[in-house]
Amino acid sequence: MKLEAFPPVKGKHNLENYEELYQHFKWDQAEKDFSWHQTGKVNLAYEAIDRHAENYRANKVALHYFHPSRKETYTFKDLKKFSNKAGNVLKDVGKVNKGDRVFIFMPRSPELYFALLGAIKLGAIVGPLFEAFMEDAVKDRLHDSEAKVIITTPELVNRIPHTELPALETIFIVGENIQEDNKTKDFLHHFQTASTDLDIEWVDRKDGLILHYTSGSTGKPKGVLHVHNAMIQHYQTAKWVLDLQEDDVYWCTADPGWVTGTSYGIFGPWLTGSTNVVAGGRFSPDIWYKTIETFGVTVWYSAPTSFRMLMAAGAEVTEKYTLSSLRHILSVGEPLNPEVIRWGFDVFGHRIHDTWWMTETGAQLICNLPCMDIKLGSMGKPLPGIEAVILDDDGNILPPNQMGNLAIKKGWPSMMYTIWNNEEKFNSYFQHDQWYVSGDSAYLDEEGYFWFQGRVDDVIMTAGERVGPFEVESKLIEFPAVAEAGVIGKPDPIRGEIIKAFIALVDGYEKTDQLKEEIRLFVKTGLAAHAAPREIEFCEKLPKTRSGKIMRRVLKAWELGLPTGDLSTMED
Numbered sequence: 215m216k217l218e219a220f221p222p223v224k225g226k227h228n229l230e231n232y233e234e235l236y237q238h239f240k241w242d243q244a245e246k247d248f249s250w251h252q253t254g255k256v257n258l259a260y261e262a263i264d265r266h267a268e269n270y271r272a273n274k275v276a277l278h279y280f281h282p283s284r285k286e287t288y289t290f291k292d293l294k295k296f297s298n299k300a301g302n303v304l305k306d307v308g309k310v311n312k313g314d315r316v317f318i319f320m321p322r323s324p325e326l327y328f329a330l331l332g333a334i335k336l337g338a339i340v341g342p343l344f345e346a347f348m349e350d351a352v353k354d355r356l357h358d359s360e361a362k363v364i365i366t367t368p369e370l371v372n373r374i375p376h377t378e379l380p381a382l383e384t385i386f387i388v389g390e391n392i393q394e395d396n397k398t399k400d401f402l403h404h405f406q407t408a409s410t411d412l413d414i415e416w417v418d419r420k421d422g423l424i425l426h427y428t429s430g431s432t433g434k435p436k437g438v439l440h441v442h443n444a445m446i447q448h449y450q451t452a453k454w455v456l457d458l459q460e461d462d463v464y465w466c467t468a469d470p471g472w473v474t475g476t477s478y479g480i481f482g483p484w485l486t487g488s489t490n491v492v493a494g495g496r497f498s499p500d501i502w503y504k505t506i507e508t509f510g511v512t513v514w515y516s517a518p519t520s521f522r523m524l525m526a527a528g529a530e531v532t533e534k535y536t537l538s539s540l541r542h543i544l545s546v547g548e549p550l551n552p553e554v555i556r557w558g559f560d561v562f563g564h565r566i567h568d569t570w571w572m573t574e575t576g577a578q579l580i581c582n583l584p585c586m587d588i589k590l591g592s593m594g595k596p597l598p599g600i601e602a603v604i605l606d607d608d609g610n611i612l613p614p615n616q617m618g619n620l621a622i623k624k625g626w627p628s629m630m631y632t633i634w635n636n637e638e639k640f641n642s643y644f645q646h647d648q649w650y651v652s653g654d655s656a657y658l659d660e661e662g663y664f665w666f667q668g669r670v671d672d673v674i675m676t677a678g679e680r681v682g683p684f685e686v687e688s689k690l691i692e693f694p695a696v697a698e699a700g701v702i703g704k705p706d707p708i709r710g711e712i713i714k715a716f717i718a719l720v721d722g723y724e725k726t727d728q729l730k731e732e733i734r735l736f737v738k739t740g741l742a743a744h745a746a747p748r749e750i751e752f753c754e755k756l757p758k759t760r761s762g763k764i765m766r767r768v769l770k771a772w773e774l775g776l777p778t779g780d781l782s783t784m785e786d
């Protein structure tokens with residue numbers, strides 16, 4: 215029998231009484247834990263690493279690195295030492311100063327983390343890039359930000375068109391026997407001899423920390439700039455939402471090329487002094503479960519796409535591993551389908567907690583906390599210190615149960631500082647000066663839970679009804695043969711739009727018209743007649759971003775034979 219009630223998790227949590235805290239919490243209460251309270255100056259890398267290396271956590275494991283061909287463990291003391299070394303290489307050989315843009319373009323490896331932390335210690339602004347980016351994607355980002363230094367590997371270096379990037383002075387390559395010239399430097403060679411002492415650059419809270427490029431549906435990707443001040447919220451949410459406690463072993467599956475892989479793959483966990491697992495290599499259900507088993511992962515942060523793939527891989531794989539160390543599971547990036555939560559409860563014995571936020575918001579804003587009831591399909595409630603509303607197109611606040619634009623009251627600590635070189639774009643996010651408008655469509659229910667419907671551009675208008683693609687997709691994946699589904703509105707002369715579903719089947723099912731009909735009926739009887747897809751197309755794979763989001767705009771462009779826009783963040 216399926217369990218439908220998902221009451222709060224028993225046990226002790228960092229945040230026990232949400233309603234009460236929500237009433238009186240102010241962000242300056244969260245600042246008291248940091249050194250700038252005394253000095254006025256700060257450096258996130260100091261707070262995340264050195265602070266622990268200098269206290270009782272010095273010999274605590276900070277990083278378990280796990281790759282099919284490399285397995286290493288580092289304490290906080292080690293990370294302090296190695297990030298200092300990396301900082302010295304960047305400073306002495308790369309001439310990196312405060313405010314310079316330092317890009318990191320490589321697969322996850324310990325060196326990536328040393329370099330990123332080392333650059334932050336120098337007051338530089340780091341720009342992490344997915345290793346899968348091709349030449350144009352790399353060029354756009356380095357060009358826009360006028361990057362001075364990039365750290366990469368021998369396999370990727372040819373994708374950096376350095377002759378077209380006048381600001382780029384140094385390319386560090388992490389690999390064996392690197393041939394040096396004016397521009398190209400052997401990172402590991404300099405790293406070996408670099409000093410383990412480094413003078414940290416103490417910066418202001420509003421000084422630049424990280425640039426994450428994110429692409430919208432049109433135009434070039436934009437550089438979202440975050441500043442050191444964001445750490446207040448990285449830290450506080452790692453406590454409240456990830457619920458990290460001293461003995462936890464935490465694993466965030468995201469790559470640092472995506473904001474989840476930095477805010478919650480680096481900053482949040484280390485600001486709280488937690489043991490952090492980093493797994494390199496490609497997704498494979500066996501390797502993922504093995505990672506949980508090997509390190510005894512207790513808190514696990516991943517994305518719906520990965521959970522859906524694990525679900526499709528079947529119980530045989532799950533049953534081979536001991537996953538009983540897990541105590542808290544979270545998800546981000548896309549709406550979390552109810553079916554996935556049910557599956558998670560069956561196989562792990564735990565709820566999966568959905569969390570909502572964006573590159574631009576820097577940290578989690580609307581979440582399911584361990585102390586709350588979960589309503590399947592809802593992204594939860596705003597965190598203490600966050601005011602969230604649904605606005606109509608004129609900026610009026612809508613009452614419960616009406617779909618509109620999800621907006622947040624300006625001024626939370628991790629809000630983007632600006633869009634690099636594009637003040638106009640930055641300003642376009644705000645309405646009536648006080649609301650940050652997310653571009654997501656959602657509604658609020660009477661009990662204060664928010665329900666995601668889709669990106670505003672993805673909401674479907676069919677025969678006078680507004681339908682969010684998410685609820686149709688969630689119903690579709692309840693059907694046993696459906697592994698993943700992407701739903702779009704297709705223009706129709708009579709209905710305005712009709713619903714079209716692209717479906718990837720679970721291995722072993724045949725793509726027949728009869729199956730399409732059964733799926734259609736399933737949605738019709740289980741959700742609503744108007745929400746049943748009039749057209750279904752089977753495909754091997756759905757187009758997704760590297761962070762696992764289904765790219766509905768690409769499905770739509772394909773369907774209509776229109777240009778697909780920027781595809782730099784699409785998976786192979």
Ligand code: 6R9
Nearest residue numbers: 546547548549569570571572573593654666
């Ligand atoms: C962290 C991250 C942001 C967009 C966001 C929304 C979607 C993220 C979600 C979610 C439904 C959730 N999104 N979390 N939708 N439920 N829990 O994902 O940042 O890559 O910038 O994407 O992702 O549409 O606006 P980013």
